[in-house]
Amino acid sequence: MECYDVAVIGGGIVGAATAKALIEQAPGTRVVILEKEAHLAAHQTGNNSGVIHSGLYYRPGSLKARNCTEGREALYAFCAAEEIAHERCGKIVVATHETQLEALDELERRGQENGLTGIERLDAAELREYEPQVCGIAGLHVPQTGIVDYSAVTRAFAARVEQGGGTVLTQAEVQGVERRGSGFHIRTAAGGVESRFIVNCAGLHSDRVASMCGVEPEVQIVPFRGEYYKLRPEQRHMVKNLIYPVPDPKFPFLGVHFTRMIDGGVEAGPNAVLAFKREGYKLWDFSAHDMFETLKFPGFSRLARRYWRVGMGEYRRSLSKTQMLRDLRTLIPGLQADAIYRDGAGVRAQAVARDGSLLDDFCIREGDGMIHVLNAPSPAATASISIGNAVARTALEHFAV
DSSP: OEEEEEEEEOOSHHHHHHHHHHHHHSTTOOEEEEOSSSSSSOSTGGGSOOEEOOSOSSOTTSHHHHHHHHHHHHHHHHHHHHTOOEEOOOEEEEEOSGGGHHHHHHHHHHHHHTTOOOOEEEEHHHHHHHOTTOOOSEEEEETTOEEEOHHHHHHHHHHHHHHTTOEEESSOOEEEEEEETTEEEEEETTEEEEEEEEEEOOGGGHHHHHHHTTOOOSEEEEEEEEEEEEEOGGGGGGOSSEEEEOOBTTBTTOSOEEEEOTTSOEEEEOOOEEOSSTTOOSTTOOOHHHHHHHHHOHHHHHHHHHHHHHHHHHHHHHHOHHHHHHHHTTTOTTOOGGGEEEEEEEEEEEEEETTSOBOOSOEEEEETTEEEEEEOOTTTTTTHHHHHHHHHHHHHHTOOO
8 A cells, every 4th residue: 555645636737736846845745646547637738728828817816816927937937947848929819899998908907917017009000910810909919928738748747746756646546535544545446545635636526526535615517618620731820829809707718719839730719618528528428427417516507597698609609610710700800611620629627606606716625634626727727836836835734744
């Protein structure tokens, strides 16, 4: 039976960053990462656009804002030190209608309050200087935004863990947790593990892991699939870097955009539709257990009653290339149907409260001998080093190694 000081459940970027921070802050700490898949970064981390977010959107003083600002610069420094391909390329945020100008003003104010320097306010002609294919009446250029491969970052975090004496176990799905004395016995698909402390970074299954640990999470993870198109290689010239719309304040995670990726590809999208399985990357992926769990949760029915019209619009975009193209053309009017093709998808682990509200900020809760990261949406990958450092400090306060 292997014995550890801390077991980190979940081998995504937040889990790997937390394990790295534990070893760096307290050398000699016996740390294990327990990942249920055959490789790290298999889900949210490995299925996103690879954007290093600036912190423009987030409410000043929120956990998102603080961690994004600190984590962004730490991530750039880490990538440079590890020679991980990345680029601080900048992005533009485009207002296409006068009704969006007030929201654009608010974004500029938030960015400045969150410490972003060099933000440029752009008129229509200046927008086209950055992105010649874009049509808008005003915009912002945000130089801090970048791109990276987050799977590569996660592997580098895990390598630091192993170099520091930690352990990474894959195909080690957690199947049960019980208290034993002052610690825990964790039953996994790869065998039993003893640990003094647990950090739950299980993403799409974080609420279930919390329940296994005897903690009432008070929220439930509802999976939303985001489906992407890609520009064909001969059309990539239409997008120089990153092009985003002014977000709807009520639904900041909705709205299509264009993202140049570190491998040279360009993604377009996504939508956001209810996934019928927690790891449902395809339209026809279905889990009766997952759907029953979603439908019986009172928060979901309240959410659905409140926002069903928005949801139907997202499904139209999911099922219709014509609808997706129409939305993409609000930013690039010259985009043709044959310029894009359907590509992959990601699944967002959205925490929903019992009253039907969507948790917007990071949600990290402590228990007796454990910490649960219950909501870590974007910009969690950007902020992963900062989140990991904070979680590690809290964990280490509970015991002396």
